[in-house]
Amino acid sequence: MHIVVCIKQVPDSAQIRVHPVTNTIMRQGVPTIINPYDLFAVEEALRLRDVHGGEVTVLTMGPASAEDSLRRVLTFGADRAVLLTDRFFAGSDTLATTFALATAIRKIGETFGAPDIVFTGKQTIDGDTAQVGPGIAKRLDFRQLTYVSKLVSADPDAKEIVVERRSEAGVQVLKSKLPVLVTMLEGTNEMRRGTLEEAIAATRAEIVTWSAADAGVEDMQKCGLRGSPTIVKKVFAPSARSEKAAFVEAEDQTPAEALVEAIFERQPALQEDLAALAGGY
Amino acid sequence: MAEAPKAPSKQPPAGGRAASKKELPEHFKSYKHVWVFVEQERGQAHPVSWELLGEGRKLADKLKVDLAAVVLGPEGEATQHVIGEAFNYGADLAYLVADPLLEDYRNEPYTKALTDLVNTYQPEILLLGATTLGRDLAGSVATTLLTGLTADSTELDVDEDGSLAATRPTFGGSLLCTIYTLNYRPQMATVRPRVMAMPERVERPVGKVITHPLGLVEDDIVTKVLDFLPARDSSKSNLAYADVVVAGGLGLGSPENFQLIRQLATTLGAEYGCSRPLVQKGWVPSDRQIGQTGKTIRPKLYIAAGISGAIQHRVGVEGSDLIVAINTDKNAPIFDFAHVGLVTDAISLLPALTEAFRKRLSPHNRDKLASRRAR
Numbered sequence A: 001m002h003i004v005v006c007i008k009q010v011p012d013s014a015q016i017r018v019h020p021v022t023n024t025i026m027r028q029g030v031p032t033i034i035n036p037y038d039l040f041a042v043e044e045a046l047r048l049r050d051v052h053g054g055e056v057t058v059l060t061m062g063p064a065s066a067e068d069s070l071r072r073v074l075t076f077g078a079d080r081a082v083l084l085t086d087r088f089f090a091g092s093d094t095l096a097t098t099f100a101l102a103t104a105i106r107k108i109g110e111t112f113g114a115p116d117i118v119f120t121g122k123q124t125i126d127g128d129t130a131q132v133g134p135g136i137a138k139r140l141d142f143r144q145l146t147y148v149s150k151l152v153s154a155d156p157d158a159k160e161i162v163v164e165r166r167s168e169a170g171v172q173v174l175k176s177k178l179p180v181l182v183t184m185l186e187g188t189n190e191m192r193r194g195t196l197e198e199a200i201a202a203t204r205a206e207i208v209t210w211s212a213a214d215a216g217v218e219d220m221q222k223c224g225l226r227g228s229p230t231i232v233k234k235v236f237a238p239s240a241r242s243e244k245a246a247f248v249e250a251e252d253q254t255p256a257e258a259l260v261e262a263i264f265e266r267q268p269a270l271q272e273d274l275a276a277l278a279g280g281y
Numbered sequence B: 001m002a003e004a005p006k007a008p009s010k011q012p013p014a015g016g017r018a019a020s021k022k023e024l025p026e027h028f029k030s031y032k033h034v035w036v037f038v039e040q041e042r043g044q045a046h047p048v049s050w051e052l053l054g055e056g057r058k059l060a061d062k063l064k065v066d067l068a069a070v071v072l073g074p075e076g077e078a079t080q081h082v083i084g085e086a087f088n089y090g091a092d093l094a095y096l097v098a099d100p101l102l103e104d105y106r107n108e109p110y111t112k113a114l115t116d117l118v119n120t121y122q123p124e125i126l127l128l129g130a131t132t133l134g135r136d137l138a139g140s141v142a143t144t145l146l147t148g149l150t151a152d153s154t155e156l157d158v159d160e161d162g163s164l165a166a167t168r169p170t171f172g173g174s175l176l177c178t179i180y181t182l183n184y185r186p187q188m189a190t191v192r193p194r195v196m197a198m199p200e201r202v203e204r205p206v207g208k209v210i211t212h213p214l215g216l217v218e219d220d221i222v223t224k225v226l227d228f229l230p231a232r233d234s235s236k237s238n239l240a241y242a243d244v245v246v247a248g249g250l251g252l253g254s255p256e257n258f259q260l261i262r263q264l265a266t267t268l269g270a271e272y273g274c275s276r277p278l279v280q281k282g283w284v285p286s287d288r289q290i291g292q293t294g295k296t297i298r299p300k301l302y303i304a305a306g307i308s309g310a311i312q313h314r315v316g317v318e319g320s321d322l323i324v325a326i327n328t329d330k331n332a333p334i335f336d337f338a339h340v341g342l343v344t345d346a347i348s349l350l351p352a353l354t355e356a357f358r359k360r361l362s363p364h365n366r367d368k369l370a371s372r373r374a375r
Ligand SMILES: Cc1cc2nc3c(=O)[nH]c(=O)nc-3n(C[C@H](O)[C@H](O)[C@H](O)COP(=O)(O)OP(=O)(O)OC[C@H]3O[C@@H](n4cnc5c(N)ncnc54)[C@H](O)[C@@H]3O)c2cc1C
Pocket: A012, A013, A014, A125, B171, B172, B173, B248, B249, B250, B251, B252, B274, B275, B276, B277, B278, B289, B290, B291, B292, B293, B294, B295, B305, B306, B307, B308, B309, B310, B311, B312, B313, B316, B326, B327, B328, B329, B332, B344, B345, B346, B347
């Protein structure tokens, strides 16, 4: 079985600061991490390989420094890492991103064997769209199984896969055909620690590095800014509410009573709502 | 499908690309009207669809165009009922693809139905809920149509020349950005449940319904539904749509103390929620998380105890009518957006608060209320 996992190196967004005067993002020195959601996809891919044999290829599109994240996934036991990096990709929105990644996955197929499953995370913490997975599936003409909470079975010979997929009202049990694209839900498994040998091998491993041309991109118009139908017009910090909270001070009541008083004072109608809601006793 | 500007490659965005705005290509000029995809699962419409119709109404009025509801589903009463509701929530007309193959949600037939409708009837704006269904579908449809999609928008507007301006959080919620799809149609956006207010429901007659064939047979569809396991009622939370929500954060100190949140919630007939670290620590199940990467809520009353009010939490609760914060630190950021604050130890306050509410809402007091109402 050949499994491709798409991961993204993202800024540790909790640490992003906005310049108080210019309102621009201060990016210097922001540490990067592997998009946490992608680790569930990596682990699921490794488990499948351990059961069925085959190889796991990790793929990322990003700056040259994204090599760090790929190397980390190699320490977990992935077999191969591909870095797609080119200035033509800069400024890609999700449509342009899926064009680049789908093209690279086709090239991976030609070079290392056609993939049976492509995994992505549910979403990234910087882009946070959950659209890249479905977009790749469409471009590769793979079926897509999103929000997968459990891989029930995969049969490489019959080319079948059964999964549990989270929906708003419950869980769908779906059967589909390989090749397929799966986006993994968080919390579905626990990332393994790699072995010492894997860690050593990872530091020496060669990262397959492709430019747009290497990956087989013919039409640069579909990449980066030019290939992106959406444009970001402005980035800004959320405005602060002008008024601060009114602090409750207890005088001749307990703080709890004073708080209840303050709540009903502001929203008298709540008293009836609560009486109705709390009805049971 | 905008995501925010990519972190490593971003210029201060405004200038260049927006300025290079070109004329809309000729073949897109006939694209008119605002569409809302009405999501239903097993005959049950998702309320986010009505929230979107409310928002779509405003956009359509500004553009002076029609607002259409798009309904996909099996033939039958449940689907007819959903169409009726779409008119009650403000649609001017509806597009319907009714076929037994659309009974359960599956990506392939739904993508085909929606893209066929778009290609035939050509809307300028298409809105979907950012649910597991809507996000699955929107990504496929936008990629098939090769158009732009702004995911998880928190604000929608049309600018002077009629372009859709979709604002969404970026960088994990620490910033906002406004995104345009200038030279492509339709302009697509998804919006999470509860981000937009629920519009008023007004009984209206069913208006024009345009039906369109699916054009598929079961053998064309690769993915099969083997089973559906409805969420157990006990585990299903109504957090997003609750009128009263009580939530706890790290300030509670231990999973045992989180019980105090549950007790208060039970007393109030409320739903309980939490900040993200409590989910990460395994104290509380993940469907109880409130915020950017959890649920968005809009209750009449939100009580937050031991929550600092980080921006990612704030964006999920800002639509609440009344926000009450309990925190030992009077400088905690939550007091910047709460309406009522109490600086105190939540662990000792919570049991007293539960008791104070219980007294206030006791049958005796309730009777007094009822008699007042009767008068
Ligand atoms: C990409 C990304 C997405 C995120 N998404 C979310 C999200 O969806 N939801 C979310 O909540 N967070 C989210 N976060 C995390 C967020 O940034 C904060 O870290 C988190 O909300 C903090 O949780 P907290 O307020 O419980 O803990 P803390 O920030 O540690 O605050 C605890 C508070 O409790 C107070 N306190 C301490 N003891 C007491 C006491 N005895 N009584 C009363 N008060 C006390 C303290 O003064 C403090 O203000 C996200 C972060 C990132 C990077």
